[in-house]
Amino acid sequence: MKVFPRRRGAVLVNSALGVALLGAAALAYTVLDDGTGTAAAKAPVRTATVTKGTVLATVSGTGTLASPTDAAQDFTTGGRLTAVKVAVGDTVTKGQVLATVDTTAAQQQVDAAQAALNTATVNLAKARAGVTTTTVQQLPARANGSSGTSGSSGAGGSGGRGADGSSASAPQADQPAAAGPSATADPSAQTSPSARATVPAATAGVPEPQTTTITTTKVDDAAVAQAEQQLATAQTNLANAQAALAGTTLTASVDGTVASVAGRVGDTVGSTGGSSSSSAGAKSSTGASSAPSGFIVLTNPTGMQVTANFSELDSLKLKKGEAATVTLNAQSDSRFNASVLSVSPLPVSGSGGGSAAVQYAATLQLSGDTGKLRTGLSATVSVVTGEADDALSLPTAALSGTGASRTATVVHPDGSTERVTVEVGVEGDTTVQVVSGLAEGDKVELASTSGSNGFPNGSFPGVNGGQGGNGNRGGGTGTGGAGVAGIGGAVGAAGGAGGTGAGRGGGR
Structure with missing residues (x-):
């Protein structure tokens, strides 16, 4: 081609x-x-050595600091502010006067209540005394055994008793009077026959009528009960009026430092501390550890606590008294020891809805000097939920499986390997406690983290x-x-x- x-x-x-x-x-x-x-x-094969040490299991949460002695101070009786005796930053003691409102209306209520009590006291005394009635009653006539009779004449005879019962000697008409130094020769001194008439029987035999005075007192039980009820009501009203008068003066309920004042002289405040010109800070709706709000707020860092939120899984591991470490987010080098006081059985408000994870709040008590801490500082909390001291341990990555029974590959000095069963105890953040199956110094193969070709x-x-x-x-x-x-x-x-x-x- x-x-x-x-x-x-x-x-x-x-x-x-x-x-x-x-x-x-x-x-x-x-x-x-x-x-x-x-x-x-x-x-080369990567291995870990079984050693002795402390294994710690911890759970973490985040929260804010608050003092249990932080308190909102509010008037129990509202009115026009007449004095505000403290300012923000002042240190006060329990019982110290903080502010006052006008007492005119409250004093009038006390005076009226006192007058009503006095009237009720008098009315009760009258009701208990009752009504007294006096009557005059004639006693029955009693028979009299002696009566006046005329005397009879005779030798050596004595005169009869007169009408008054006394013995009397009457001269006879046919016999002259005895001669004596005191004899009278006057013919007119002789008693005539008509003068010897006796006292009528009706006058001498019937005694004079006798009378007696009877006094009776009648007490109305219903009237007494009503008077007692009126007295009790008057006493209650007076106590309430006196409390309202005392409520016009606002005093500190605890020792502390003034954190906020929500009014000034001339403002009108209510019994909840609200002011016509300014209002106290609103409470947070997302946590129980929010700062209190009131006309005056006092704060005290002594006995500072932290309320932190934990996941639902971690919250199940929390128990009262467990030790913890609190780290301030603003000062990572500031750490405080703490202990769990309580764990809420209810989820944190707002959690659990939609895709949000459920969280539960726990309150922890800080120890040590907390005088420089402030309410509201954010912190991270680490709670020790398990601890094993002087225990055999090795990295969690050296074991396979889950639960209390797991497996590990032991590498012998000659290079040979052996698969063994390992019982574990406390599972820490990076290490796990070995209860049985391994001895101190054993080398255990770690799982490879690279690909098959290097x-x-x-x-x-x-x-x-x-x-x-x-x-x-x-x-x-x-x-x-x-x-x-x-x-x-x-x-x-x-x-x-x-x-x-x-x-x-x-x-x-």
Whole structure:
């Protein structure tokens, strides 16, 4: 066959490129097989040694600081502010007067309640005294055994008793009076026959009537009960009025530092501390540890606590009394020891809805000097939920499986390996406690983290490098793909060259 000059040149070029391509492929195979393959085969086995130490299992959460003695101070009786005796930053003691409101209306209520109590006291005394009635009653007549009679005459006889019962001696009409020094010769001194009449029987025998005075008192029980009820009501009203009067003075309920004041003299405040010109900060609706709000807020860093949120899985591991470490987010070098006080059985408000993860709040008590801390500082909490001291341990990655029973590959000094069962205890963050199955000093094989051929992604670098160019039968020029750096780049370059040659020879 006769070969034209143009075609002869194309054949020569293609032949040269084909030889170059085959050489590059052979070189790549040789390098990969002798280099990486051999290196992978001879790679040393990674092991971990069983040692003794402390294994800690912890769970973490985030929260904010708050003092249990932080308190909002509010008036119990509203009114117009007449005095505000403190300012932000002042240190106050329990019982100290902070502010006052006008007492006019409250004092009037006390006076009215006192007057009502006085009236009720008098009414009760009258009801208990009852109504007294006095009556005069005649006693029955009693018989009298003696009565006045006339005397009889006779020798040596004595005179009869008079009407009054006394003994009397009456001279006889036919006998003169006895002579004596005191005798009277006047004839008119003689008693006439008519003068000897006796006292009428009706007057001398019937005694005078006797009378007695009877006094009775009647008490109405219903009236007494009503008066007692009115007295009790009056006493309650007076106590309430006195409390309202006392409520016009606002005093500190705890020792602390004034954090905020929500009013000034002349403002009108209510019993909840709201002011007509300014209002106290609103409480947060997302957490129980938000700062309190009131007319005056007192804060005290003594006994500072932190309320942190934990995932639902971690919250199940929390128990009262567990030790913890609190780190301030603003000062990572400031760490405080703490202990769990309580774990809420209810989820945090707002969690659990939609795709949000459920969280539960736990309150922890900080120990040490917390005098420089402030309410509201954010912190990270790490709680120790399990601890094993002086225990055998090794990295968690050296064991396979889950639960209390797992497996490990022990590497013996002669290089041989053995698969054993390992019982584990406390599972820490990076290590696990070995209860049985391994001894101190044993070497355990770690799982390999590289690919089967020695490369992390399991493929050769640049193997998918350049692709050959496409020839154009119309005589166009093909373009070679750019090879990735490395051996694949060389292969790609060769492929690109082949495409160029094919393009050139395709047209007629």
